[in-house]
Amino acid sequence: MNARAIIAKLRQGRSPGREELAWFARGLADGAVSDAQAGAFAMAACLNGLGEEGRVALSLGMRDSGDVLDWDLPGPAMDKHSTGGVGDCVSLVLAPALAACGVFVPMVSGRGLGHTGGTLDKLEAIPGLSTRVEEARFREITGDVGCAIVSATGNIAPADRRLYAIRDVTATVESVDLITASILSKKLAAGLDGLVLDVKCGSGAFMKTAEEARALAAALCDTANDAGTPTAALLTNMSQPLAPALGNAVEVAVCMEVLAGNRAAAPRLHDLTIALCARVLALTGEDEAAATARVETAIASGHAMELFSAMTHSLGGPPDMDSDWRTHLPKAPVVGEVTAPRAGHVAVIDGEALGLAVVALGGGRQVETDRVDPAVGLTEVAPLGAKVAAGDPLAVIHAADEAQAHAAARSVRAAITLGEAPAPADLILERMDP
Structure with missing residues (x-):
């Protein structure tokens, strides 16, 4: 068992076995697997997949990399x-x-x-x-x-904490x-x-x-x-x-x-x-x-x-x-509106782009060591279908400084498309029962 062989197998499109994935999970937890090896494993898994058996094996291996709790409570957990x-x-x-x-x-x-x-x-x-x-x-x-x-x-699940980051x-x-x-x-x-x-x-x-x-x-x-x-x-x-x-x-x-x-x-x-x-x-x-x-x-x-x-x-x-x-929640020093450049309805919202705009403000991490600014973000984001006139607010930016606020405003405008009102969509699309 070694990380290089497991990564090589996965890179070649072959799924590692249950014991290999259990070993890799333990290595994530105890440091036998390096950060570079963990990153290579994640990329290979992302590109080639693990297969159904490999997915189960990695899930259970990461579960078993630490303690498994049980509860004695007067109700269900x-x-x-x-x-x-x-x-x-x-x-x-x-x-x-x-x-x-x-x-x-x-x-x-x-x-x-x-x-x-x-x-x-x-x-x-x-x-x-x-x-x-x-x-x-x-x-x-x-x-x-x-x-x-x-x-x-x-x-x-210490293996997950490491791989997650x-x-x-x-x-x-x-x-x-x-x-x-x-x-x-x-x-x-x-x-x-x-x-x-x-x-x-x-x-x-x-x-x-x-x-x-x-x-x-x-x-x-x-x-x-x-x-x-x-x-x-x-x-x-x-x-x-x-x-x-x-x-x-x-x-x-x-x-x-x-x-x-x-x-x-x-x-x-x-x-x-x-x-x-x-x-x-x-x-x-x-x-x-x-x-x-x-x-x-x-x-x-x-x-x-x-x-x-x-x-x-x-x-x-x-x-x-x-x-x-x-009173208790922190507040950003710079707060300002992002306004609509023209009239229309909110037709499309690029949610990922909005999320990345918040990360760029300091509300998320771009590298593992980044400190998160709890006060920054967006509020009053206009929903799909909202009718706006030119100059109406699309969102409110909460930023640490003016430069970040201006950059976020450009990102928000790019992420929200104005046009015809979209057809209403259900919030819950499907159910899967046990």
């Missing part, structure tokens, strides 16, 4: 995972909403990847909050609050096999009783077409169900940002509005969160229509907001996020 998109901050609303419905949500999440934001980066925009906690503290918060969103500890900066994100292994290594290691996947397609997603998204959803569901974790999926539309904000603090702010009962602040975010929560509850045996009503009540009553505040305080954040979040 469930989770949701998104394959990534722009303005996708569902987890911040979903976790406390499910906890308010009696489901425990031990969520091991990730950071920004490519043009998409990361749940952990968004949470850590809250002053004082750290998602790096030891396993004992993770268990304590989950049991006491009902939900905890944390980074993988040193003992949970390398994929982010080597243009090797868009691979069904690597996405499957990355997602499921963490989720299977978390010891879940069930999992719902939000598999996105469109300009703001990694999978641009419904066919690509369907293939990824099938790979994820088949692998997870074969591993013994009941898993369902929704294919969802990412032809525009899910929330009208892209960035870290600005997305937290939108989530707080939704948790406060203001659906109008982000109707697509609200509606998809409700649908995903109901699907999670259905996996526990609850009627999905009744579950939908129960989740809506959990948010409207303020219970989900209380649990979000309790969770963030347990992770080091301020004690009053539920009542004073506007």
Whole structure:
């Protein structure tokens, strides 16, 4: 067993065997595989694929590179995972909403990847909050609050943590096999009783077409169900940002509005969160229509907001996020509108380009060592179909300086095409059941 031989086999279009991939996963975790070798492996996998057996083997090998948790809770341990998109901050609303419905949500999440934001980066925009906690503290918060969103500890899927960071900066994100292994290594290691996947397609997603998204959803569901974790999926539309904000603090702010009962602040975010929560509850045996009503009540009553505040305080954040979040979230020094150059309807949105504009502002990483600026981003992004006159705002930029703001304005204008209003599209495109 050695990394060079495994990479060479994959480069030649031959899938490494189960034992070889398990060895490679251990090498990622213990340092036997170098960064250069990990990058070469990711590129070869991205270009040639691993095959179905290789995908399962890498997922399980990365899961077994660290600890596999089990839970002793007075309710099911469930989770949701998104394959990534722009303005996708569902987890911040979903976790406390499910906890308010009696489901425990031990969520091991990730950071920004490519043009998409990361749940952990968004949470850590809250002053004082750290998602790096030891396993004992993770268990304590989950049991006491009902939900905890944390980074993988040193003992949970360490192979994925290493490969994830390398994929982010080597243009090797868009691979069904690597996405499957990355997602499921963490989720299977978390010891879940069930999992719902939000598999996105469109300009703001990694999978641009419904066919690509369907293939990824099938790979994820088949692998997870074969591993013994009941898993369902929704294919969802990412032809525009899910929330009208892209960035870290600005997305937290939108989530707080939704948790406060203001659906109008982000109707697509609200509606998809409700649908995903109901699907999670259905996996526990609850009627999905009744579950939908129960989740809506959990948010409207303020219970989900209380649990979000309790969770963030347990992770080091301020004690009053539920009542004073506007004061706590960081704000960028330069804020300005991007205006429409002419009249028309918002016909097409290049979501990936908008995401990359936020990365260029400092809201994501271009190299592994970059520090994320939590305050920068875009807000009030005009939705598809919006009618604008010349000079009307297309978005609001939050930047660290004027030069970055001007560069972002050029990117935003290039990413939004004005023309005829597009036909309305469904938010949820397809369901996949276990």
